[in-house]
Amino acid sequence: MANTTLQKLEKLDRRWVFLAMAIAVAAPLFFKLGLAPKTTPPVKAFYDYIEQLPPGSRVLCSFDYDPGSKAELNPMCVSVLRHIMLKGHKPVILTLWSTAPALIERNINEVCRDEFGKQYGVDYVYLGLKEGREAVMVAMGKSIRSTFPTDFYGTPLDNLPLMNGVENYSSFALLINVSAGYPGTKEYVQYVTSRFAIPMLSGSSAVSVPEYSAYFQSGQLRGLLTGITGAAEYEALIGKPGLAITAMDGQTMGHFVIIFFILFGNLIFFINRRSKGRA
Amino acid sequence: MLLKSASFALIVVALTACAFAQNDSAIVVLGQGAAPTQVLVVDPPNDGGEKLDVSWTPTAQPGFDILKYEVLAAEAAEGPFKVLAEGDHKMTSSVITSGNGLRLEHDHPYYVKVVAIDSTSLAVPDSTNPDSVVVRFEKRLRRSESAVAGPFVPRAAWFNMNRLNILLLVLAFYFAVMFMVRRAKAGANIQFRRIAGIDAIDEAIGRATELGKPVMYVPGTQNIENIQTIASIQLLTSVAAKAANYDIPIIVPLNRAFMVTVAEEAVKQGFLNAGRPDAYMRDNIRYLSDEQFAFTSGTTGIMMREKTAAHFFLGAFYAESLILSETGFVAGAIQIAGTANTHQLPFFVVACDYTLIGEEYFATSALVTRDVEMMGTLKATDYMKAFIIACLLASLVLEMLGVQFLRSWFQVI
Amino acid sequence: MKREIPILITLVFGVFMIVQFFIPHPAVNDIANRLQNWAIIVISFSYVLGSANILRINGELVYRRAPGWPYKLVLVIAFFTMATPGLILGIAEGSWTNDRLFTFTYVPLASTMYASLAFYIASAAFRAFRVRTWQASVLAITALIVMLGRIPVSHFIWQDLPGIVDWIMGVPNAVAQRGILIGAALGAIATGLKVILGIERSYLGRE
Numbered sequence: 001m002a003n004t005t006l007q008k009l010e011k012l013d014r015r016w017v018f019l020a021m022a023i024a025v026a027a028p029l030f031f032k033l034g035l036a037p038k039t040t041p042p043v044k045a046f047y048d049y050i051e052q053l054p055p056g057s058r059v060l061c062s063f064d065y066d067p068g069s070k071a072e073l074n075p076m077c078v079s080v081l082r083h084i085m086l087k088g089h090k091p092v093i094l095t096l097w098s099t100a101p102a103l104i105e106r107n108i109n110e111v112c113r114d115e116f117g118k119q120y121g122v123d124y125v126y127l128g129l130k131e132g133r134e135a136v137m138v139a140m141g142k143s144i145r146s147t148f149p150t151d152f153y154g155t156p157l158d159n160l161p162l163m164n165g166v167e168n169y170s171s172f173a174l175l176i177n178v179s180a181g182y183p184g185t186k187e188y189v190q191y192v193t194s195r196f197a198i199p200m201l202s203g204s205s206a207v208s209v210p211e212y213s214a215y216f217q218s219g220q221l222r223g224l225l226t227g228i229t230g231a232a233e234y235e236a237l238i239g240k241p242g243l244a245i246t247a248m249d250g251q252t253m254g255h256f257v258i259i260f261f262i263l264f265g266n267l268i269f270f271i272n273r274r275s276k277g278r279a
Numbered sequence: 280m281l282l283k284s285a286s287f288a289l290i291v292v293a294l295t296a297c298a299f300a301q302n303d304s305a306i307v308v309l310g311q312g313a314a315p316t317q318v319l320v321v322d323p324p325n326d327g328g329e330k331l332d333v334s335w336t337p338t339a340q341p342g343f344d345i346l347k348y349e350v351l352a353a354e355a356a357e358g359p360f361k362v363l364a365e366g367d368h369k370m371t372s373s374v375i376t377s378g379n380g381l382r383l384e385h386d387h388p389y390y391v392k393v394v395a396i397d398s399t400s401l402a403v404p405d406s407t408n409p410d411s412v413v414v415r416f417e418k419r420l421r422r423s424e425s426a427v428a429g430p431f432v433p434r435a436a437w438f439n440m441n442r443l444n445i446l447l448l449v450l451a452f453y454f455a456v457m458f459m460v461r462r463a464k465a466g467a468n469i470q471f472r473r474i475a476g477i478d479a480i481d482e483a484i485g486r487a488t489e490l491g492k493p494v495m496y497v498p499g500t501q502n503i504e505n506i507q508t509i510a511s512i513q514l515l516t517s518v519a520a521k522a523a524n525y526d527i528p529i530i531v532p533l534n535r536a537f538m539v540t541v542a543e544e545a546v547k548q549g550f551l552n553a554g555r556p557d558a559y560m561r562d563n564i565r566y567l568s569d570e571q572f573a574f575t576s577g578t579t580g581i582m583m584r585e586k587t588a589a590h591f592f593l594g595a596f597y598a599e600s601l602i603l604s605e606t607g608f609v610a611g612a613i614q615i616a617g618t619a620n621t622h623q624l625p626f627f628v629v630a631c632d633y634t635l636i637g638e639e640y641f642a643t644s645a646l647v648t649r650d651v652e653m654m655g656t657l658k659a660t661d662y663m664k665a666f667i668i669a670c671l672l673a674s675l676v677l678e679m680l681g682v683q684f685l686r687s688w689f690q691v692i
Numbered sequence: 693m694k695r696e697i698p699i700l701i702t703l704v705f706g707v708f709m710i711v712q713f714f715i716p717h718p719a720v721n722d723i724a725n726r727l728q729n730w731a732i733i734v735i736s737f738s739y740v741l742g743s744a745n746i747l748r749i750n751g752e753l754v755y756r757r758a759p760g761w762p763y764k765l766v767l768v769i770a771f772f773t774m775a776t777p778g779l780i781l782g783i784a785e786g787s788w789t790n791d792r793l794f795t796f797t798y799v800p801l802a803s804t805m806y807a808s809l810a811f812y813i814a815s816a817a818f819r820a821f822r823v824r825t826w827q828a829s830v831l832a833i834t835a836l837i838v839m840l841g842r843i844p845v846s847h848f849i850w851q852d853l854p855g856i857v858d859w860i861m862g863v864p865n866a867v868a869q870r871g872i873l874i875g876a877a878l879g880a881i882a883t884g885l886k887v888i889l890g891i892e893r894s895y896l897g898r899e
Contacts, residue, residue, distance in 0.1 A: 132732030165379030544897030641879025
């Protein structure tokens with residue numbers, strides 16, 4: 001009887017796992033734990049690079065994610081814009097993902113216009129979407145003006161003071177890419193950073209961390225934010241706690257659930273194996 | 280009296296300087312004070328003639344609190360000069376390119392000057408009483424300009440020597456491929472290790488045949504210009520031919536509109552190769568959506584509704600990999616995955632029966648088709664990898680000995 | 693000729709794009725930029741092609757009353773529901789299309805699908821991390837360390853835990869990643885070369 005129960009537990013219906021995960025992730029919405037992560041070196045490097053730029057530096061931001069990855073990457077995008085505004089830099093923002101423009105526009109308006117009261121065209125510019133993936137990345141290396149003749153709202157770039165003198169990547173002190181996949185950080189590293197000699201910072205979804213860590217180690221990325229944990233560390237560094245820090249409670253509980261099930265699964269597995277051995 | 284005259288003279292000098300200033304609040308001083316000296320302009324090699332390297336020596340005179348430097352260029356010595364670069368007080372060199380309305384092009388002459396901007400206290404008269412000798416001191420920006428240097432003519436290079444290393448590697452790879460393809464065509468015995476995932480292709484299709492259920496083939500979620508997708512299309516033809524041999528349907532859900540024609544042609548070719556063009560069903564090549572998760576839910580829906588018995592996930596995958604493969608696992612299908620997207624490999628490994636990792640995936644099309652040209656290319660890839668491993672080991676030893684030439688040779692610019 | 697001409701076009705443009713990488717002179721670079729702009733335009737057309745394909749394939753299935761045709765009908769209706777207001781009312785922030793259709797409908801749907809990964813990861817981990825062999829034990833123990841080390845309370849559990857996680861990610865993980873990346877990159881270069889040289893022709897369709 002006991003053996004049958006154990007065997008059943010070893011092949012536990014995955015819906016129980018789903019239920020446990022749902023409870024673990026949802027519970028912190030009602031009972032806040034207020035967990036803040038410790039800063040890791042890639043996040044510190046990201047923060048430091050923006051800090052050391054002379055105020056007023058032009059920064060090219062490519063925010064490449066979609067509504068699916070909004071929960072993970074939007075807090076990162078907002079924090080990057082906040083940090084840029086806090087330091088008085090001037091972002092020129094674009095996206096290569098077709099479902100991103102509305103998400104990015106909302107963030108820009110919330111942070112640059114409403115929170116910091118900056119003037120569009122003078123302190124920040126939104127170029128919007130250009131389809132073409134790697135071809136767009138390389139084309140911007142020759143001329144941003146011919147790649148984006150107008151901004152997101154249809155205004156010619158010549159009418160935007162911030163775009164005066166902007167020709168290509170060399171007109172920017174830094175490239176920041178927040179990306180959920182293709183096209184994103186990997187393609188910018190492969191096609192842009194070395195070829196056009198522009199320093200780059202990246203924020204990516206957590207699943208890409210193992211791959212992009214290699215780029216950070218080799219210096220091809222000057223800083224790296226990874227998933228919601230990276231965003232939370234960054235929020236703590238810039239002193240503007242936001243959604244990422246709030247989400248850390250849920251993520252921590254989620255990790256504990258997975259750890260519990262790994263241990264539980266192995267415990268049942270060992271007991272079953274021992275009973276089979278005795279039998 | 281002396282103080283009064285000196286003050287007056289100071290005011291005159293200051294006002295004259297202000298008259299020459301480029302903006303309301305700055306004073307301009309030419310070739311003196313904080314002005315940089317020895318402005319050196321060099322045409323950098325290996326570029327398209329669209330850059331100039333400018334360096335300068337900061338003033339040797341003490342007492343200047345330099346705030347920043349500006350590098351200006353113009354097409355004529357008399358201007359108009361445009362600011363093409365700026366930087367803080369530590370800056371002593373800069374690379375200038377087109378900008379600010381001035382286009383730097385090859386074979387055109389340009390004139391360059393460098394401006395140091397510092398802050399100074401300036402004595403100004405009391406505006407409320409013009410007769411008064413009392414002055415007050417105001418902080419003003421002072422622009423100290425170097426002498427105009429030039430003309431400099433940037434030249435465009437016909438070869439970027441910094442990329443010689445890449446060219447040599449590309450040529451070496453090309454000749455290795457050509458050599459191995461020739462050897463393969465000449466009948467040389469080219470051996471490769473067995474890859475379990477390839478052997479499993481027949482097993483998976485056989486299983487689907489036993490169950491009388493369709494096979495599903497997902498060629499990744501990227502467009503035809505993606506190298507992984509191209510490799511997948513070759514495999515699709517082979518898998519379609521095997522499915523046609525066993526007379527079972529093959530369903531191909533697609534994430535990109537351009538892929539529809541390509542996939543249709545690949546499957547048709549497979550059915551043709553198997554001698555069963557009549558069994559080809561166009562309805563089974565299904566373009567679902569360009570949107571990642573709409574495609575994912577559409578594909579998992581097909582798995583659950585049509586009970587596909589064998590799944591092939593071969594191509595470039597992202598966040599959809601685990602959802603697809605876990606759903607397939609729950610549906611009880613035999614699953615073979617392959618991708619060069621390393622961050623998705625762990626998900627395929629836990630949920631699929633066989634996973635082709637990185638280069639194994641690219642090798643599969645050659646090993647499945649046994650095409651001699653492809654086998655030759657694959658062998659050349661192996662030799663290239665052996666060469667890179669040898670370079671890495673040599674570099675490791677040389678680094679430990681303090682010799683860095685190999686590492687710097689591999690540096691791509 | 694059906695295959696020879698495309699192979700010739702691929703060869704000429706492929707070789708040119710490789711060669712232009714080594715020649716910075718504007719005479720060559722300007723042509724390369726023009727070709728890249730063509731690529732941008734062609735890729736942009738994929739949206740038009742995608743819309744046409746959606747309507748052609750699903751419309752045909754609905755017309756023929758093929759199995760599952762009501763689902764196809766829902767898809768076609770959803771397509772027009774999303775596209776028509778966008779074309780008529782615009783997509784500016786605050787517009788009905790942006791707020792109702794994009795922000796309050798599409799964004800939650802897409803986020804839900806992405807979030808479901810958490811459930812799949814939990815069930816896959818429960819099933820996969822069984823320490824049947826010593827290799828599986830190493831994998832499971834490493835996974836536990838990394839998961840514990842990535843949470844905010846990790847340094848309370850053990851002060852050195854975050855450091856150990858950094859080492860795992862920076863040394864064994866990065867080494868393995870680079871190995872796979874180099875191999876995969878070579879495979880990709882070889883496939884690219886096969887396409888340019890016409891050895892790989894499957895993407896062109898039937899012989």
